[in-house]
Amino acid sequence: MIYQKLNETIIQLVGGKENIQAVVHCMTRLRFTLKDRSKAKTEELKNVDGVIDVVSNNVAYQVIIGTHVNEVHAELVSMLGINPTTDSNQATKEKKHPLKAMLDLVSETMTPVIEPIIASGLLAGFLSLFTITGVLSEESPTYILLNSIREAVFFFLPILIAMSCAKRLKASPYLAVALAATLVSTSINGVAELSIFGISLPQTTYANSFIPIILAVWFMGHLTTFLNKYIPKFLHYFLNPVLIMVICLPVTLLLFGPIGIWIGDGIGLLFKLLMDTFGSWIVVMLYAAFQPFLIMLGAGNFMMPLALNFVNEMGYDPIFLAAATISDLAVAGAMLGYFLRAKESKQKQLFGTVSFSALMGVTEPAIYGAFIKYRRPFIAVMIGGGLGGLFAGLMNVKTYSIVWGLMGLPSYAQNQDFSNLIFMVIAVLIAFIGAAVSAYILGIPETNTAKNEEETFSEETALEKESTFAKKLTLQPVAKGELVQLADIKDQAFSTGALGKGIGIIPSTSEVVSPVDGEVTVVFPTKHAIGIQTKEGVEILIHIGVDTVELDGTYFDTIVQPGDKVKKGQLLATVDFDGLKKEGYDTTIIVVITNTTDYLDVIPAIHEKLVLNDEMVTIVF
CATH class of the missing domain: 2.70.70.10 (Glucose Permease (Domain IIA))
Structure with a gap:
C-alpha cells in the first residue's frame, strides 16, 4: 500500500467513500463518478502532495495523478472495496445524454486497448527503421515473426474491444470474446455467399473493425439482462450462455455487422468530404492546434477509432495520428520554453519532467500540471502545433501504422516512403521549435506561491489537529x-x-x-x-x-x-x-x-x- 496515505486523503476530499459511485482511470487520471460533486473539496484536493491537478467538467470529476495512476487506482479500489471490473457498470446507472454516453463508452473502451496498440505501432516503427538501415529484410524470418505481433493486434482487434467493453455493457467478457473470435474466424470473416436459417448474409470483413463488435456486445448486455429476468434461476448456468451465443451471432451477422461497416464508411466519407472541400491541411492543422483541449475534456482517445477506420479503409491515416504526434511535440516544446524561462528550481523540475513525458507521447502531466495553471502554453501549442499541422497537411503526410509520439517517427518511412518521413520530421520540428519560442516569449505568469503554501499548511495543520480527537x-x-x-x-x-x-x-x-x-x-x-x-x-x-x-x-x-x-x-x-x-x-x-x-x-x-x-x-x- 505505497499510496495509502494519498488515497485516504483523496477519498476524504471527494466527499468520502459514500460519495463515490465509481472510479476508473486512463493514462494519467482518476475519473470519479460522484453522487454529489458539491461535497468534493476541489481546491484542497489540488494542493495535496501527489495530485497534479483536479478538473471537474461534464465528462467526469478527474484527479490528475501522473503516469503511475494505474498503481494508485489499484490501491484505491482495494480501499473502497470496489471491484474494478464492475466499476464502470455502477457508473452507467447515472443517467446520461445518449451522445455523451456513447462518447464515454468509446473513450473508456479504447483506454485499455491502447496498450497493445502502442506496442504494435512502435514495433512497426522499429521494423521500418531496421529495414531502412539494412539490419533486417522484409523476407527474413525474424522480420516476419516480429511483424506478426503487429498484424495480430489489428487483425484480432474485435477481440480486444469485446473484452474491454463487455463489463461496461453488462455482458460476460468471455462470451463477448467468444463472439468476437467467431466473427474473425476463417469461416465467417470476409467469406462470401454465407447464409443462416436460409437468409443470405452480406460479405463482411470483421478483422481490424471495432464498431460491429461494440454494437454486438451492447446487444449481448441487454439480452443477458432479459434472459436473467425470465429464465428460471436454476437454468441460468446451463441455458443462458448457449441462448446468448445462438441469438447474438445471427443478429450480428444480419444487422450489426453491416451497420458497423456502414458507420465506418460514413465516417470515412465525412472526413473525405471535408478534405476534398477544405483540404486535409486545415483538418490536420486544427487538430494539432486544439488536441490539448480535447485531452483536458477527457476526449483525447476518441480520435483512435477514427484513425483505425482510416488505416483499415485506406492503408494509412491522413489526419489524426500525425496531428496527434505534432501536437504532442508542440506540448513538449512549450514546456521546454518554460523550462528555459523558469528561475525557480521547483518550476524547472516540473517543466523539464513534463516536457520529456510529452516528448514520449504522454501529454496529460503537462496539460494538467502546467497548461491549466498557466494557460499561456495553450496559445504556444496553438501556434506551434498549428504551424506544424499546416505543413504536414500541405505535404499530405501519411501515418501507416497506429502510432504516435517521437518513437513512432520511423514508421512514416514504411513502404519506402522516405519523403513522407522527411516531411513529418520537418513538421514536428516546426511544432516543437515554434511552441518553445512562443512559450518563452509569452512568459510564465506570476503566481502567489507563498500564499498558496501558507493556506496549504494551515489546512494540513487543521486536519492534523482534527485527527487527534478520534471518536x-x-x-x-x-x-x-x-x-x-x-x-x-x-x-x-x-x-x-x-x-x-x-x-x-x-x-x-x-x-x-x-x-x-x-x-x-x-x-x-x-x-x-x-x-x-x-x-x-x-x-x-x-x-x-x-x-x-x-x-x-x-x-x-x-x-x-x-x-x-x-x-x-x-x-x-x-x-x-x-x-x-x-x-x-x-x-x-x-x-x-x-x-x-x-x-x-x-x-x-x-x-x-x-x-x-x-x-x-x-x-x-
Whole structure:
C-alpha cells in the first residue's frame, strides 16, 4: 500500500467513500463518478502532495495523478472495496445524454486497448527503421515473426474491444470474446455467399473493425439482462450462455455487422468530404492546434477509432495520428520554453519532467500540471502545433501504422516512403521549435506561491489537529459465551476478513441481543442473519452459525423485522443451539462490520469469556 496515505486523503476530499459511485482511470487520471460533486473539496484536493491537478467538467470529476495512476487506482479500489471490473457498470446507472454516453463508452473502451496498440505501432516503427538501415529484410524470418505481433493486434482487434467493453455493457467478457473470435474466424470473416436459417448474409470483413463488435456486445448486455429476468434461476448456468451465443451471432451477422461497416464508411466519407472541400491541411492543422483541449475534456482517445477506420479503409491515416504526434511535440516544446524561462528550481523540475513525458507521447502531466495553471502554453501549442499541422497537411503526410509520439517517427518511412518521413520530421520540428519560442516569449505568469503554501499548511495543520480527537463506538456482546477471533472461524469469507473485521462468539445461552442502538436493515428469510445500522453509519452483520442458511429457518425464532428501531441489549432472536449441534452445525455467532474501510480501525476484544457488559468490538473513526 505505497499510496495509502494519498488515497485516504483523496477519498476524504471527494466527499468520502459514500460519495463515490465509481472510479476508473486512463493514462494519467482518476475519473470519479460522484453522487454529489458539491461535497468534493476541489481546491484542497489540488494542493495535496501527489495530485497534479483536479478538473471537474461534464465528462467526469478527474484527479490528475501522473503516469503511475494505474498503481494508485489499484490501491484505491482495494480501499473502497470496489471491484474494478464492475466499476464502470455502477457508473452507467447515472443517467446520461445518449451522445455523451456513447462518447464515454468509446473513450473508456479504447483506454485499455491502447496498450497493445502502442506496442504494435512502435514495433512497426522499429521494423521500418531496421529495414531502412539494412539490419533486417522484409523476407527474413525474424522480420516476419516480429511483424506478426503487429498484424495480430489489428487483425484480432474485435477481440480486444469485446473484452474491454463487455463489463461496461453488462455482458460476460468471455462470451463477448467468444463472439468476437467467431466473427474473425476463417469461416465467417470476409467469406462470401454465407447464409443462416436460409437468409443470405452480406460479405463482411470483421478483422481490424471495432464498431460491429461494440454494437454486438451492447446487444449481448441487454439480452443477458432479459434472459436473467425470465429464465428460471436454476437454468441460468446451463441455458443462458448457449441462448446468448445462438441469438447474438445471427443478429450480428444480419444487422450489426453491416451497420458497423456502414458507420465506418460514413465516417470515412465525412472526413473525405471535408478534405476534398477544405483540404486535409486545415483538418490536420486544427487538430494539432486544439488536441490539448480535447485531452483536458477527457476526449483525447476518441480520435483512435477514427484513425483505425482510416488505416483499415485506406492503408494509412491522413489526419489524426500525425496531428496527434505534432501536437504532442508542440506540448513538449512549450514546456521546454518554460523550462528555459523558469528561475525557480521547483518550476524547472516540473517543466523539464513534463516536457520529456510529452516528448514520449504522454501529454496529460503537462496539460494538467502546467497548461491549466498557466494557460499561456495553450496559445504556444496553438501556434506551434498549428504551424506544424499546416505543413504536414500541405505535404499530405501519411501515418501507416497506429502510432504516435517521437518513437513512432520511423514508421512514416514504411513502404519506402522516405519523403513522407522527411516531411513529418520537418513538421514536428516546426511544432516543437515554434511552441518553445512562443512559450518563452509569452512568459510564465506570476503566481502567489507563498500564499498558496501558507493556506496549504494551515489546512494540513487543521486536519492534523482534527485527527487527534478520534471518536469511538463500542459494541457489546450479542450473547454470553466464549470469544473466537475471526481468523479461527471455519468460514473462509469471514476468516479472511473479506466481509469486514469483527469477532465470533460460541454462545452459552439461546438469546441473541443487539450490540448497539440502531435500526434493523435486513433480516434474512432463513432467519440466520440480521443487519443493523447505527446513527453513525456503522453497518453490522450478525451471522448466527456457520452454513446455517441450509436449515431454512429451522431452530431460529427472529423477534425483529427490517425497519425496527432497537436498543443495545434488546432481544433480536432466540435460537435452539442444541438443535444446531445435533444437526452437526457450528453454532458460532459471527459479528462483522461490513463497512470496515470507512473507519480508522475496528478492534475486536481479547477476553476469553464475554458477558453482556463487556466491550465486544471497538470502532475508531
